[in-house]
Amino acid sequence: xxxxSTPNGTSRERLFAAAAAExxxxxxxxxxxxxxxxRARINKAMLYYHFHSKAALYRDIxxxxxxxxxxxxxxxxxxxxxxxxxxxxFIEAIALAxxxxxxxxxxxxxxxxxxxxxxxxxxxxxxxxxxETLGRILHEGRQAGIFGPVNPFVTQIGIVAPLMFxxxxxxxxxRFRHLMPTQVVTPRREDVVAHVQATTLAALASPxxxxxxxxxxxxxxxxRAVPT
Amino acid sequence: xxxxSTPNGTSRERLFAAAAAExxxxxxxxxxxxxxxxRARINKAMLYYHFHSKAALYRDIxxxxxxxxxxxxxxxxxxxxxxxxxxxxFIEAIALAxxxxxxxxxxxxxxxxxxxxxxxxxxxxxxxxxxETLGRILHEGRQAGIFGPVNPFVTQIGIVAPLMFxxxxxxxxxRFRHLMPTQVVTPRREDVVAHVQATTLAALASPxxxxxxxxxxxxxxxxRAVPT
DNA sequence: GCTTACTAACTATCCAGTTAGTTTGACCAA
DNA sequence: TTGGTCAAACTAACTGGATAGTTAGTAAGC
Numbered sequence: 406x407x408x409x410s411t412p413n414g415t416s417r418e419r420l421f422a423a424a425a426a427e428x429x430x431x432x433x434x435x436x437x438x439x440x441x442x443x444r445a446r447i448n449k450a451m452l453y454y455h456f457h458s459k460a461a462l463y464r465d466i467x468x469x470x471x472x473x474x475x476x477x478x479x480x481x482x483x484x485x486x487x488x489x490x491x492x493x494x495f496i497e498a499i500a501l502a503x504x505x506x507x508x509x510x511x512x513x514x515x516x517x518x519x520x521x522x523x524x525x526x527x528x529x530x531x532x533x534x535x536x537e538t539l540g541r542i543l544h545e546g547r548q549a550g551i552f553g554p555v556n557p558f559v560t561q562i563g564i565v566a567p568l569m570f571x572x573x574x575x576x577x578x579x580r581f582r583h584l585m586p587t588q589v590v591t592p593r594r595e596d597v598v599a600h601v602q603a604t605t606l607a608a609l610a611s612p613x614x615x616x617x618x619x620x621x622x623x624x625x626x627x628x629r630a631v632p633t
Numbered sequence: 634x635x636x637x638s639t640p641n642g643t644s645r646e647r648l649f650a651a652a653a654a655e656x657x658x659x660x661x662x663x664x665x666x667x668x669x670x671x672r673a674r675i676n677k678a679m680l681y682y683h684f685h686s687k688a689a690l691y692r693d694i695x696x697x698x699x700x701x702x703x704x705x706x707x708x709x710x711x712x713x714x715x716x717x718x719x720x721x722x723f724i725e726a727i728a729l730a731x732x733x734x735x736x737x738x739x740x741x742x743x744x745x746x747x748x749x750x751x752x753x754x755x756x757x758x759x760x761x762x763x764x765e766t767l768g769r770i771l772h773e774g775r776q777a778g779i780f781g782p783v784n785p786f787v788t789q790i791g792i793v794a795p796l797m798f799x800x801x802x803x804x805x806x807x808r809f810r811h812l813m814p815t816q817v818v819t820p821r822r823e824d825v826v827a828h829v830q831a832t833t834l835a836a837l838a839s840p841x842x843x844x845x846x847x848x849x850x851x852x853x854x855x856x857r858a859v860p861t
Numbered sequence: 862g863c864t865t866a867c868t869a870a871c872t873a874t875c876c877a878g879t880t881a882g883t884t885t886g887a888c889c890a891a
Numbered sequence: 892t893t894g895g896t897c898a899a900a901c902t903a904a905c906t907g908g909a910t911a912g913t914t915a916g917t918a919a920g921c
Contacts, residue, residue, distance in 0.1 A: 416866080430748065435662035438911060448868050453912065511746035518739035518746075520658065520804035529812045537814055559820045559828045562795045562802075570794035576748035584757045586765055592787045600787045600836060607835030608828060644900080666877060676902050681878065 417455050419445040425466050429508035432515050433463055433523060463523050467516065470509045471531035474502040478538045488546030492609070493602050495542060496564055499535075500598045503572045510573035536561050543609075552609040563608070564601055571597045645683050647673040653694050657736030660743050661691055661751060691751055695744065698737045699759035702730040706766045716774030720837070721830050723770060724792055727763075728826045731800045738801035764789050771837075780837040791836070792829055799825045 414422075423444035427436040438459055442449040456462040477498040481491060503510050516523065539561050546552030571594070578591055592600075642650075651672035655664040666687055670677040684690040705726040709719060731738050744751065767789055774780030799822070806819055 429746065432660045432662060432743070432746065434660060437909090439909090449911090450869090450913080451867060454866075459911070514742040514746045515660070517798065517802045517805055518657065518660070518742045521808050524805075524809070526812060529809050533813060536817060540814065540817070555828075556818060556820050556824060558817050559824055562798050562825065563828055563832060566794035566798035567790045570745065570790050570797075574745045574790075577745055577752075580749050581752070581757050584754060585761060586768065588768065589764060589786050590784060592784050592790075596784060596787055597790065600783075600791055604791060604832035604836045608832045665875090667875095675900095677877090678879080678903090679901060682900075687877070 416445065416447045416451060420447060420452060420455060420462075421466065421469075424462050425470075425506070425508040425512070428463055428466065429511035429515075433460075433519070436463075460523060464525055464528065467512060467524070468528045468531065470502075470506050470512065471528055471535075473506060474499060474509075475531040475534035475538075477502050478535050482538045482541055488542055488549055488551055489606060489609075491542045492546070492605065495539060496568070496602050496605065497598055499565060500568050500572075500594060500601075503568060504594065507572070510569040513569055514573050539564075546609065555609060560605060560608070564605055567597060567601050644673065644675045644679060648675060648680060648683060648690075649694065649697075652690050653734070653736040653740070656691055656694065657739035657743075661688075661747070664691075688751060692753055692756065695740060695752070696756045696759065698730075698734050698740065699756055699763075701734065702727060702737075703759040703762035703766075705730050706763050710766045710769055716770055716777055716779055717834060717837075719770045720774070720833065723767060724796070724830050724833065725826055727793060728796050728800075728822060728829075731796060732822065735800070738797040741797055742801050767792075774837065783837060788833060788836070792833055795825060795829050 420441070424436070424441045427441045427444065431437075436459075438452060439449055441462075442452050445452075452462070456465065478495055481494045481498050484494070485491070486494075521529075536557065540557045543552060543555065543557050543560065547554065571592070578585075582591070648669070652664070652669045655669045655672065659665075664687075666680060667677055669690075670680050673680075680690070684693065706723055709722045709726050712722070713719070714722075749757075764785065768785045771780060771783065771785050771788065775782065799820070806813075810819070
């Protein structure tokens with residue numbers, strides 16, 4: 406028999422969506438399998454029919470989310486163009502991916518706090534694709550002489566962290582709006598994207614940002630923070 | 634009778650430390666009261682003797698952490714000086730606070746993902762002090778003509794998010810180092826602080842970053858979030 | 862008649878919070 | 892100095908309500 410599809414997709418799809426919402430809002434431990442099943446309007450045993458365990462369901466969701474982001478940024482790079490334009494699109498692609506799977510930012514923040522306890526190699530592989538793509542864009546920009554030398558990891562954090570923070574913090578901002586100073590206007594997504602684009606490119610344009618140090622230390626880690 | 638102090642502080646202090654570590658690593662739901670008690674080397678009932686509940690303990694920890702940050706940035710502002718120097722110190726103060734209470738970043742990331750479910754007014758009040766301080770620094774810089782106009786909230790996110798991300802992600806980076814591209818060198822804290830300082834100041838120096846919007850918006854996507 | 866999709870009801874464990882006490886030391890009165 | 896009183900500090904053992912995962916069986920299409 407083929408999946409019995411009811412309104413809002415097959416039971417498997419509803420399960421996936423319900424689980425993403427639950428995991429994002431409550432975290433792995435706070436999420437309850439019964440509640441996920443109820444939200445998806447299926448019997449709990451069906452969850453174990455489609456997925457091996459709560460943990461496997463969680464991993465499948467994360468893998469899919471990271472896969473989407475990795476695919477989006479890879480497409481950006483493959484499309485080519487000047488490095489600075491690519492970088493702008495890279496940043497936008499990540500913001501759009503966060504918008505497309507609205508539970509991604511919260512799950513990602515939690516997973517970081519968790520020390521990656523629920524990640525497996527295949528998920529990390531997708532993450533790796535993202536940072537490798539950024540590395541390539543930065544490298545091309547450097548070759549072309551439009552970017553200064555930077556540590557791709559620092560750059561990555563400077564891009565991803567604000568975008569994830571902003572998306573994931575929507576509920577908390579809404580919840581405590583009445584306790585915040587009135588002049589604090591909640592920004593729109595485009596404002597944040599524009600800010601990240603501006604700051605990142607500014608850091609890349611100005612050589613010297615992370616360089617100064619090269620001469621000032623002789624010890625431990627490679628003298629420069631650095632590019633390839 | 635006065636608190637029986639054993640090595641590593643009073644039982645209440647050990648409790649506080651053990652709970653912070655547990656909550657940061659496992660989240661509110663994942664944290665187990667029995668485990669906290671065991672780590673603190675006390676009987677579980679003692680936890681309920683010192684704190685009203687698991688939730689109250691959690692809140693006390695968060696309140697203390699935010700209070701420390703708020704105090705540090707307030708001191709930065711009170712010390713005065715040119716706005717750009719204040720901003721640099723503001724950023725550094727936050728990074729140092731994160732270093733001083735190493736469980737803070739993880740708890741903060743989780744709380745955002747959680748929608749602030751465990752926050753109360755007094756905690757939000759401390760958070761407010763931080764953003765108000767930033768608002769004052771930005772205002773002074775604007776008055777002095779060295780900063781362009783920006784949304785303080787976007788600026789705040791651009792500062793706090795990378796710092797928290799970086800601190801909280803230490804375990805996950807360590808854990809999956811072997812699966813990451815070799816040229817990705819893990820940055821040091823100072824590199825990240827320097828990057829955040831550089832990017833934030835660059836955005837403030839260049840007037841135009843977040844300005845366009847007031848005049849140019851007629852359709853929902855601002856003309857320049859954007860590509861190319 | 863075989864596989865896929867589905868269900869109600871169960872089990873075994875875990876865990877926040879409680880209870881009914883015991884121990885410890887500070888202070889004081891005889 | 893001794894012994895009594897009190898409150899703070901502490902404990903072992905329990906309770907009741909979740910909750911992840913299982914089981915044994917049913918329906919429905921191919």
